[in-house]
Amino acid sequence: MTNIVVLVKQVPDTYSERKLAAGDNTLDREAADAVLDEINERAIEEALVIKEANEGEVTVVCVGPDRANDAIRKALSMGADKAVHVSDEALHGADILQTSKVLAKAVGTVEGVDLIIAGNEASDGRGGAVPAVLAELLGLPQLTHARKVTVEGGTVKVERETADEGITHLEASLPALISVNEKINEPRYPSFKGIMAAKKKPVEKLTAADLGLDGEVGLANAASTVLESAPKPPREAGQRVDDEGDGGVKVAEYLASQKLI
Amino acid sequence: MLEWSDTEALVQRTIREFVDKEIRPQVDALEHGELAPYEVLRKLFSSFGLDVAAREATEASIASQREREAAGAAAEATSDAGASTSSQEKPVKGGLFGPAGAGQEAMGLIAVTELCRVCPGLVAALGVSLGLAAGTVNARGTAAQRARWGAELATLDKIGAWAITEPDSGSDAFGGMQTTVRKQGDGYVLNGQKTFITNGPFADIVVVYAKLDDGTTDRRRRPVLTFVLDSGMPGFTQSRPLRKMGIHSSPTGELFFDDVYLEPERLLGSATAGAEGKDSARSNFATERVGVAAMALGIIEECLARCVDYANNRKLWGQPIADFQLVQLKLAKMEVARMNVQNLVYRVVETMRAERTSSLAEASAMKLYSSQAATEVALEAVQLFGGNGYMAEYRVEQLARDAKSLEIYAGSNEIQVTHIARGLLAN
Numbered sequence: 001m002t003n004i005v006v007l008v009k010q011v012p013d014t015y016s017e018r019k020l021a022a023g024d025n026t027l028d029r030e031a032a033d034a035v036l037d038e039i040n041e042r043a044i045e046e047a048l049v050i051k052e053a054n055e056g057e058v059t060v061v062c063v064g065p066d067r068a069n070d071a072i073r074k075a076l077s078m079g080a081d082k083a084v085h086v087s088d089e090a091l092h093g094a095d096i097l098q099t100s101k102v103l104a105k106a107v108g109t110v111e112g113v114d115l116i117i118a119g120n121e122a123s124d125g126r127g128g129a130v131p132a133v134l135a136e137l138l139g140l141p142q143l144t145h146a147r148k149v150t151v152e153g154g155t156v157k158v159e160r161e162t163a164d165e166g167i168t169h170l171e172a173s174l175p176a177l178i179s180v181n182e183k184i185n186e187p188r189y190p191s192f193k194g195i196m197a198a199k200k201k202p203v204e205k206l207t208a209a210d211l212g213l214d215g216e217v218g219l220a221n222a223a224s225t226v227l228e229s230a231p232k233p234p235r236e237a238g239q240r241v242d243d244e245g246d247g248g249v250k251v252a253e254y255l256a257s258q259k260l261i
Numbered sequence: 262m263l264e265w266s267d268t269e270a271l272v273q274r275t276i277r278e279f280v281d282k283e284i285r286p287q288v289d290a291l292e293h294g295e296l297a298p299y300e301v302l303r304k305l306f307s308s309f310g311l312d313v314a315a316r317e318a319t320e321a322s323i324a325s326q327r328e329r330e331a332a333g334a335a336a337e338a339t340s341d342a343g344a345s346t347s348s349q350e351k352p353v354k355g356g357l358f359g360p361a362g363a364g365q366e367a368m369g370l371i372a373v374t375e376l377c378r379v380c381p382g383l384v385a386a387l388g389v390s391l392g393l394a395a396g397t398v399n400a401r402g403t404a405a406q407r408a409r410w411g412a413e414l415a416t417l418d419k420i421g422a423w424a425i426t427e428p429d430s431g432s433d434a435f436g437g438m439q440t441t442v443r444k445q446g447d448g449y450v451l452n453g454q455k456t457f458i459t460n461g462p463f464a465d466i467v468v469v470y471a472k473l474d475d476g477t478t479d480r481r482r483r484p485v486l487t488f489v490l491d492s493g494m495p496g497f498t499q500s501r502p503l504r505k506m507g508i509h510s511s512p513t514g515e516l517f518f519d520d521v522y523l524e525p526e527r528l529l530g531s532a533t534a535g536a537e538g539k540d541s542a543r544s545n546f547a548t549e550r551v552g553v554a555a556m557a558l559g560i561i562e563e564c565l566a567r568c569v570d571y572a573n574n575r576k577l578w579g580q581p582i583a584d585f586q587l588v589q590l591k592l593a594k595m596e597v598a599r600m601n602v603q604n605l606v607y608r609v610v611e612t613m614r615a616e617r618t619s620s621l622a623e624a625s626a627m628k629l630y631s632s633q634a635a636t637e638v639a640l641e642a643v644q645l646f647g648g649n650g651y652m653a654e655y656r657v658e659q660l661a662r663d664a665k666s667l668e669i670y671a672g673s674n675e676i677q678v679t680h681i682a683r684g685l686l687a688n
Binding site: 196 | 268271275279308309310311314365368
């Protein structure tokens with residue numbers, strides 16, 4: 001029996017134009033279609049696989065505006081059992097530290113949590129720090145960047161993969177927090193039955209005040225501030241190499257100068 | 262009804278996601294015949310749990326039909342008046358998403374629309390196997406026949422074809438039908454030929470309509486019987502796919518019957534119900550025609566979305582072509598068509614929710630309008646894209662070729678006119 005919390009986030013669809021709001025440099029949510037972040041789908045899939053093998057309950061925890069309900073519903077239709085949704089205007093502009101605090105409190109409302117599963121980084125902010133901060137706040141072992149997860153009895157084993165260190169094998173006793181990377185699995189589609197069933201699954205709505213965080217969160221209290229932002233500069237024209245019989249040499253010289261060969 | 266409910270919208274998004282991920286990247290392989298549609302359709306079914314749902318629904322329905330048949334047989338044994346209509350009491354409704362009801366009426370139509378945005382041929386292959394072949398066997402068959410053929414058709418484990426059209430009898434399907442069966446012992450012997458049969462080349466199970474040759478009745482008035490054939494039966498030949506103008510991802514072929522012996526169990530329905538083959542076929546016409554509205558909507562939505570995007574991004578004389586009023590006129594007309602056809606689809610859902618069925622005249626009117634709208638929109642999309650539109654890469658030419666089939670299949674549009682008129686003039 002493994003009770004699992006999965007952290008989910010609604011993000012701008014990567015196919016849309018993503019930008020920051022002109023006034024306060026926070027995410028312009030109206031500018032783009034919103035979707036459940038793909039890495040979260042993988043986190044849910046992993047939770048469901050573990051639940052199917054060990055039994056237990058999967059709870060989705062989400063911090064986001066009301067429309068994030070769509071992302072929660074998708075998670076529930078994939079097979080998660082219930083959800084906690086923290087939605088509050090006061091959270092507008094919350095940074096990584098605040099979001100992690102809110103998540104820690106929200107996770108605290110779920111009873112008997114054995115395992116927390118998060119994506120390794122969201123596709124919008126790409127901070128990638130929330131799993132680590134949250135584990136620290138909750139005093140849990142963190143097993144991040146997992147490409148493979150095994151839960152046996154009271155132990156979780158993880159194959160951790162990073163660009164710098166390659167593959168590392170980690171092990172911890174439960175309760176623990178893991179974050180997964182995009183190699184972890186292929187998420188299932190919500191079944192038709194799951195979509196119909198999701199309507200009836202409980203979603204607990206909470207505010208910052210419910211979690212005892214009133215007045216501590218939001219843009220005004222954030223530890224980090226976005227001062228300015230600029231669109232990605234257009235790509236510059238490439239360097240043209242005319243082949244006068246020495247094209248191969250020139251290409252090789254260029255690649256060598258860039259330390260690519 | 263003005264828009265889809267939250268649940269319907271979630272189904273729509275989920276299917277769209279499947280289509281974008283699993284079908285769009287494969288559409289060339291599907292269109293060129295390198296990839297058969299059936300594996301993609303089976304993946305659609307298994308991904309959404311539709312195979313399991315269909316299996317459970319069909320098995321439960323067959324079990325209750327067995328009970329009714331047993332009760333009917335017992336009643337017949339005690340009363341001479343027992344007409345054997347027991348198997349006809351409750352035809353199974355629904356299709357793609359199992360039994361209809363409980364707010365699920367729209368789901369099949371949503372799926373059809375989403376698939377048609379990219380690959381209408383997939384819908385033709387799916388619709389014929391599930392709607393026509395499985396639909397006919399499960400609505401008309403005895404419990405034994407449904408257990409033998411209907412269950413595996415409902416889950417797509419087996420692929421079905423539905424054969425009525427012949428080289429010399431398209432719109433005049435019943436009158437001009439040349440395929441015959443004659444009695445031989447307890448069974449029948451089938452001879453003839455069918456053409457333009459969707460899934461014909463690869464179908465595992467084929468529902469075939471044939472005229473009973475009793476040697477006396479006038480050829481045009483002979484009763485039409487419905488049989489179920491299995492691929493590989495002696496004397497039964499399935500052709501290779503025919504080359505077509507569009508819907509290339511749906512294999513279409515000819516079927517040949519050369520003294521095919523049919524055991525009596527292959528006559529669909531109970532023995533006394535056999536003569537109602539015409540009713541069996543006709544009841545499918547309305548369903549098929551209503552489905553065309555959902556198909557047309559997919560084509561129109563995709564063409565419009567692509568055209569808006571192209572008009573905004575394609576620049577001529579230093580400005581987006583969206584600035585030109587002749588381009589705006591095309592877009593505006595497409596939007597009018599989209600709204601009208603979307604409203605027809607909503608109307609179909611409302612009709613189902615009111616537990617009514619669309620009349621043949623009503624279904625024919627929807628089919629006539631929506632197929633014309635889809636064809637016009639798709640051809641205008643090709644025009645709006647200019648030279649690019651004529652190129653396969655920009656996809657609208659495929660949709661234009663596919664849309665044209667909607668004006669011809671499920672009864673040519675000329676036939677739709679006569680059915681609409683007949684409905685108007687009957688009173």
